[in-house]
Amino acid sequence: MQILSISTVGVRVNHRGNWLHIVVETDAGITGIGEASQSGNDALCAAAVEQFARLLEGEDPRRIAQIRQKLRRKDGGSFYNTALSGLEQALWDITARSLEVPLHRLFGGAVRERIRLYANINRHVVDRSPQGFARAAKQAADGGFTAVKMAPFDELRPPYRYRTGPEADWRPGVERVRAVRRAIGDEVELAVDCHSRMDVSLAVIVGQELADVDLFWYEEPVSYADTEGLTAVGARVPQPIASAESVFGIEAFRAFTAGRCVDVIMPDVKHCGGIQELNEIAAAARMRQVPVAPHNPAGPLATAATAQAASTWPNFYVLEYAWGEVDWRADLLTPAERIEDGHLVLSQEPGLGHRLNAQLVDAHRVPIASSTDSSKVRFE
Numbered sequence: 001m002q003i004l005s006i007s008t009v010g011v012r013v014n015h016r017g018n019w020l021h022i023v024v025e026t027d028a029g030i031t032g033i034g035e036a037s038q039s040g041n042d043a044l045c046a047a048a049v050e051q052f053a054r055l056l057e058g059e060d061p062r063r064i065a066q067i068r069q070k071l072r073r074k075d076g077g078s079f080y081n082t083a084l085s086g087l088e089q090a091l092w093d094i095t096a097r098s099l100e101v102p103l104h105r106l107f108g109g110a111v112r113e114r115i116r117l118y119a120n121i122n123r124h125v126v127d128r129s130p131q132g133f134a135r136a137a138k139q140a141a142d143g144g145f146t147a148v149k150m151a152p153f154d155e156l157r158p159p160y161r162y163r164t165g166p167e168a169d170w171r172p173g174v175e176r177v178r179a180v181r182r183a184i185g186d187e188v189e190l191a192v193d194c195h196s197r198m199d200v201s202l203a204v205i206v207g208q209e210l211a212d213v214d215l216f217w218y219e220e221p222v223s224y225a226d227t228e229g230l231t232a233v234g235a236r237v238p239q240p241i242a243s244a245e246s247v248f249g250i251e252a253f254r255a256f257t258a259g260r261c262v263d264v265i266m267p268d269v270k271h272c273g274g275i276q277e278l279n280e281i282a283a284a285a286r287m288r289q290v291p292v293a294p295h296n297p298a299g300p301l302a303t304a305a306t307a308q309a310a311s312t313w314p315n316f317y318v319l320e321y322a323w324g325e326v327d328w329r330a331d332l333l334t335p336a337e338r339i340e341d342g343h344l345v346l347s348q349e350p351g352l353g354h355r356l357n358a359q360l361v362d363a364h365r366v367p368i369a370s371s372t373d374s375s376k377v378r379f380e
Contacts, residue, residue, distance in 0.1 A: 001028045001098065003061050006053035006087065008036070008046040009356070011299070011332065012366040013325055016123045018042060019299035019332075020368065021356065022049055022086040024094060026061055032094035033356055035270055035302035036086025039079045046368045048083035061094045064276065072249075072273075081248040081271055088274025089305045089352070097351035103308040104346070107279060110311035114343040117321040118147035118191065118216075120297050124324030125150075130179030137190075138183040140323050145342040147189035147216055147318060152176035153206075156197040163202055170198075170206050181213050189216040191242070196223040200232050207237030217242040217264055217293075227255040230262050242266055245295035249273050250280045257284040264317060268295035269306045278306070282313045291317035298322060300329055300337040303344065304352045311346050319344065332360050 004025045011019045020042050024032040039045040056067065071084050096103040104110045119140035125132055137148045152173035162168045181190055192215055198206065203221030210218070218239035222229040224246055234241040240263035244256045248271060256265045267281045282292045292315055294306045303321065310316045321344070330337040333354035338345035347353025 001026050001030070001060055001062060001094075002058050003056050006049055006056060006090075008042075008049050008368050009361060010042060010366040010368040011361060011364045013299075013364075014123070015126075016325070018366050019301075020045060020086070021299075021301060022083070022090050024061060024087070024090040026094060028098070030094050030097050032061065032090035032092075032097070033301060033352065034086040034089025034091075034093065034274075034305065035299055036082045037270060037298045037302065039082035039271075041079055042368050044079035045083045045086075048080045049087065052083065052087055061091045062098065064088065064091045064095065067091060068273070068276070076248070078246070078271065081273065085268075085270050085272060085274045085277075088276065089269065089302075092275050092305075093351040100350050102346075102348050102353055103275070103305075103351060104311050107309065107312045110346055111314065112311055112316070113346045114340070115307045115310060115316075115346060116147075116318045116343055117145065117339065118149055118189070118318050119143075119145040119323035119342075120149045120193075120320050121323055122149070122151040122193065123297060123322050128154075128176070130176045133176045134179040134183035136324060137180040137188075141184045141188045143342075144340070145188070145321075145323070147191065147342070148180070148184060149191040149193055149216075149219070149320070150176065150180055151193040151195055153192075153194050153197045158199070160202065163205060168205075170202065170209075174206065174209055177210060177213055186214070190214070191216040191219060193219040194221040196220050198222055200226075200229045203229075203233045204236045207233065207239055211238045215239045219243065219266075220245070227259065227261040234262060240264055242293065246271055250277060250284060253281050253284060257281070257288055257290055260288050260290060264291050264293050266293055266295040266320075268298075269309070270298060270302050271295075275305060275309050278309050279312070282309075282315060286313070286315045289315070291315050293317040294319050296320040296322070300333050301352065301354065301356070303337065304333065304347060304354050307344050307346055308352060328360060328364075332357055
């Protein structure tokens with residue numbers, strides 16, 4: 001089997017960005033798909049994919065380890081690493097489809113067929129008032145999700161005017177968190193994503209202020225690159241700390257697994273290097289009994305790819321689900337994405353378990369700066 005072409009297909013979503021897919025076609029008539037969204041620049045990601053297409057034409061797509069070794073670059077940056085991660089997903093899709101088995105079978109088979117999700121409401125919320133966050137969280141909870149995540153501090157940036165007192169810069173964010181907790185009650189778990197808006201001292205102040213809200217976790221109060229800072233915050237606040245959504249490659253996860261600077265790690269299949277790297281990171285975390293909650297504020301294809309891998313892990317915790325972005329999300333895939341009672345039902349179809357729905361792709365296609373005409377790409 002040989003690779004004939006590699007291209008990108010963009011789907012317009014909303015004001016928060018688009019979904020970018022990578023499509024690999026072979027001379028055996030098998031097409032593989034992967035997701036490479038949220039690299040920070042879709043055009044640069046697509047340019048990296050064009051480079052892959054030139055390098056890999058004629059290669060056997062099932063020689064995934066060799067292709068990974070050929071393309072890995074320490075200095076690749078977010079755009080390149082996301083492109084590589086999406087390509088790797090597509091290669092696994094081809095490999096499993098060629099064997100006519102769901103991908104999880106290649107990793108020993110699933111230990112769970114329902115993947116617990118938490119609803120990330122951030123990409124839905126436009127009204128950032130406490131009431132706006134509370135409405136969205138309540139809708140997600142009423143829809144069956146038993147855990148919700150919010151990003152209440154996105155307006156918080158240094159230099160901070162006031163760290164303490166009634167006019168402290170962080171107080172509006174705390175008010176949003178408290179409004180959500182009141183709206184969803186005590187039975188639904190609540191996580192807060194800080195998007196690295198704080199320094200260590202401020203993160204400690206806010207974490208202690210939120211002590212009575214009973215957070216599921218306190219995510220990236222400081223940058224994932226500041227592992228010492230994450231450790232310092234975790235030692236002084238009552239909440240578990242989660243991080244590592246942007247980290248690429250198992251080597252870079254050492255501080256999060258062997259060093260255990262956080263309580264929960266969040267590798268992202270779109271950024272960490274792909275499905276095999278995701279599995280290796282989870283295995284490394286297992287040695288130190290670190291739970292893995294994959295980062296995934298993305299489209300249904302990345303969710304499907306993550307679920308195929310995570311279904312095999314003993315230390316899987318919970319998977320992120322971008323709630324409420326578009327009402328046609330589930331139908332972008334065939335068979336459609338199945339969410340029941342806050343769980344994703346694992347597909348048992350070959351490969352990643354789904355194909356892209358050509359009609360919906362055409363209805364929502366967004367042009368990506370690339371020399372490849374994605375309108376001519378097959379999905380079946």
